[in-house]
Amino acid sequence: MKSKSSLLFKTLLLSTSTRNIFRYTGEIKKKKKIIFSWIGILALCAMLTGYSLAMCIGYGKSGMADSVPVLGALIICLLALVFTFFKTNGYLFNFKEYDMLMALPFEAKTVAACKFLYMYVKSLPWYLCISIATLIGYAIYSKPAIYIYPLWIILSLFVPMIPMLIATFLGFVIAKISSGFRKNNIVQTILSLAFVIFCFSLRYIIEAVAKKGDINDTLSNISDVTAKAGRIVFPAGWFSNAIVKTGISDMLLLIGTSLLVFALVFGIMGSSYRQINSALKSHAASKNYKMTAQKKRSVVKAVAFKEFKRMTGSTVYMTNIAIGEIMAVLLGIVTLIIGFDRIIAIVTQNAPFDYAIVQPAIPFITYFFIGMMATTVCSPSLEGRNYWILQSLPVSKKDIYNGKMLFNLYLTIPFMIVSTFCLCISAKVPIITTVLYLILGVVLCMFSTAWGCVVGIKYMRLDWENEVEVIKQGAAPVIYMFPNMIFVMILAGLSIFLGTFIDHNVLAAIFMILYLALAAASYFRVMSLVKKET
Amino acid sequence: MSDKVMLAIKNYSKSYSEGKKAADDVTLDVCSGDIYGFIGHNGAGKSTTIRAVVGVLDFTEGEIYIDGHSVKDEPLLCKQVTAYIPDNPDLYDNLTGIQYLNFIADVFEIGAAEREERIKKYADLFEITDSLGDLISSYSHGMKQKIAIISALIHKPKLLVLDEPFVGLDPKATFTLKEIMHEMCGEGTAIFFSTHVLDVAEKLCNKVAIIKKGRIIASGTMEELTEGHSLEEAFLETDNEK
Numbered sequence: 001m002k003s004k005s006s007l008l009f010k011t012l013l014l015s016t017s018t019r020n021i022f023r024y025t026g027e028i029k030k031k032k033k034i035i036f037s038w039i040g041i042l043a044l045c046a047m048l049t050g051y052s053l054a055m056c057i058g059y060g061k062s063g064m065a066d067s068v069p070v071l072g073a074l075i076i077c078l079l080a081l082v083f084t085f086f087k088t089n090g091y092l093f094n095f096k097e098y099d100m101l102m103a104l105p106f107e108a109k110t111v112a113a114c115k116f117l118y119m120y121v122k123s124l125p126w127y128l129c130i131s132i133a134t135l136i137g138y139a140i141y142s143k144p145a146i147y148i149y150p151l152w153i154i155l156s157l158f159v160p161m162i163p164m165l166i167a168t169f170l171g172f173v174i175a176k177i178s179s180g181f182r183k184n185n186i187v188q189t190i191l192s193l194a195f196v197i198f199c200f201s202l203r204y205i206i207e208a209v210a211k212k213g214d215i216n217d218t219l220s221n222i223s224d225v226t227a228k229a230g231r232i233v234f235p236a237g238w239f240s241n242a243i244v245k246t247g248i249s250d251m252l253l254l255i256g257t258s259l260l261v262f263a264l265v266f267g268i269m270g271s272s273y274r275q276i277n278s279a280l281k282s283h284a285a286s287k288n289y290k291m292t293a294q295k296k297r298s299v300v301k302a303v304a305f306k307e308f309k310r311m312t313g314s315t316v317y318m319t320n321i322a323i324g325e326i327m328a329v330l331l332g333i334v335t336l337i338i339g340f341d342r343i344i345a346i347v348t349q350n351a352p353f354d355y356a357i358v359q360p361a362i363p364f365i366t367y368f369f370i371g372m373m374a375t376t377v378c379s380p381s382l383e384g385r386n387y388w389i390l391q392s393l394p395v396s397k398k399d400i401y402n403g404k405m406l407f408n409l410y411l412t413i414p415f416m417i418v419s420t421f422c423l424c425i426s427a428k429v430p431i432i433t434t435v436l437y438l439i440l441g442v443v444l445c446m447f448s449t450a451w452g453c454v455v456g457i458k459y460m461r462l463d464w465e466n467e468v469e470v471i472k473q474g475a476a477p478v479i480y481m482f483p484n485m486i487f488v489m490i491l492a493g494l495s496i497f498l499g500t501f502i503d504h505n506v507l508a509a510i511f512m513i514l515y516l517a518l519a520a521a522s523y524f525r526v527m528s529l530v531k532k533e534t
Numbered sequence: 535m536s537d538k539v540m541l542a543i544k545n546y547s548k549s550y551s552e553g554k555k556a557a558d559d560v561t562l563d564v565c566s567g568d569i570y571g572f573i574g575h576n577g578a579g580k581s582t583t584i585r586a587v588v589g590v591l592d593f594t595e596g597e598i599y600i601d602g603h604s605v606k607d608e609p610l611l612c613k614q615v616t617a618y619i620p621d622n623p624d625l626y627d628n629l630t631g632i633q634y635l636n637f638i639a640d641v642f643e644i645g646a647a648e649r650e651e652r653i654k655k656y657a658d659l660f661e662i663t664d665s666l667g668d669l670i671s672s673y674s675h676g677m678k679q680k681i682a683i684i685s686a687l688i689h690k691p692k693l694l695v696l697d698e699p700f701v702g703l704d705p706k707a708t709f710t711l712k713e714i715m716h717e718m719c720g721e722g723t724a725i726f727f728s729t730h731v732l733d734v735a736e737k738l739c740n741k742v743a744i745i746k747k748g749r750i751i752a753s754g755t756m757e758e759l760t761e762g763h764s765l766e767e768a769f770l771e772t773d774n775e776k
Contacts, residue, residue: 007637007640011626011629014629014633015627015629016628020629020630021628024667025672026668096624099585099590099618099624100624102588103589103613103616103618104613105642106610107609278591278592282556463627465627
């Protein structure tokens, strides 16, 4: 059985390996795309490593080098927990080749475990980037013994394991609960979103727990908070103790517990894996439709409606797209309840400054969540095998992509308006400025939609095995998200800085013009790409 | 033909969470050497039954035995002797044809010489040998179907289960598949397949079952079912009666 597991695992890796495609494809265009995606991934790895290293240097210079291992491990644990949870549904359940694999002589738990290991190996390089960067930072300031280096690397392989297993198990529990419902897709989406929101609040929960343990200055002392968080997120704590105190028991605990949890999770999952997948993959047709008057829609609106149905039909797609919108609205509501100043105080950990200066950043704060992902980034790729439907329709590509963009605007603008409006009311922004911020918000949504569509078309990938590959892992989401988010953070900072000496209305108008120009440029790029594709 | 029952479906029922029954009290036996046709309308419950037989779909009522082993309790033993070809095979698109066939051969622990001989034999028969080094993503639907068929034959299964196997195949490949089915049946393999093509079923099968709304409404040997009429006439008559 052991060899069958490794055979399946190796085949899963090979089946999505771009190296294999590069080797055997005869299409030059495909080969070029693969090379560009490799360069892009390397650049992102370098960015991630650089960012993590800079953070460690900051810690080292502040005399907190000993906190670096726990900090790095904490980041890896939290990222592993959240990102795995987003992917679990698509990888472990509802996957395309389920019938083919389950008809072969593999145990259900072997299939589930191999799918997990595949997910683990695919995300490991990102976690190793963080780990190696933190190792360099730690080495510069702490000058550890030589054996720490290999130990660090070996233990780094185990650090994301437990959070990933927890996220997988939670995904399994949610799938199991949902499988008992008729509308299991909706139940699964709602439960998944609730969990993700819980994860995003985890930082504050950990801080709250850490605060209880100390009376005076816990929150003001970052080192203490990190150490306490390490005690709560135990894999991070074990890793840190193994490195800093050369704790053999911690080292064994990390490795042993990871392996034990792995065996436990897949032992439990194996028993009902087939039953869950059966329930999720098969539905009875209601066969009770009565012919009623039909609605006529324009081509663009019909495509937008199709996009809506595509999104709501997939838990992975829905959770990845809707999370930003929900977070934005939640932020707006929470801000209304507890006050804008209080929110800023929490985020900046009571930093002493006039919180009113943050006002010009309000549209960017909302956009940070809403623009995190656009449906236009993945929808061209998500056509997958159904691409022929659009290709064979007697409609122009322009209309098709306008429809895809229209749907993203329908989706994002209402959330953008509600969230920005809540923040403006709470921050007591003047009416005229509020209106300008709302318009800026809409312009930001237009940019996100068009820019997303440029990336979505340019890095379209139709031959995916699992929709997670184009929603979460493909070149398109990465290329869309990173520059967009980094740029928005810079602009948020810049707007705060400029807002101290430029009128806020003027500033909003300047950003509006800037983003309108970017949105228009992106839109025209979409149209030129569409022409090329035709 | 041998009378050894290779596939025994006993009072099998499959209900959805909505409470509706996709299969209701299905009972049938497929013996070694049988070519058993499973026919019915779209949505009658053919694929649901087939997916339960090959261990893909969970079921609560009844039992399914393959070569004497329970699909529920000893799934691995059942799968070891079974091959399944779905109606729309989802293969690994980014593997080459030969990589995929080797994967399946590895799963069934087929020796190197043996697998080479079988892959060559069937790939030549289906005229796909030249394309085995290409990525499956570059294949047409029919070529993917041919790869799925070769992968099913590679381990000489005792039970071959096919869901609409002739869809997408060119006339030559359809003929080849029918020849292979005859050859396998002669060697004692039991074949259970669903089809809408009644002419094919009539010429190929020695036994047939008709399923309607999840229930078997008629089953038996071809002669018993047709009683001198064509299968099409018998099917329409039975369908109208029940």
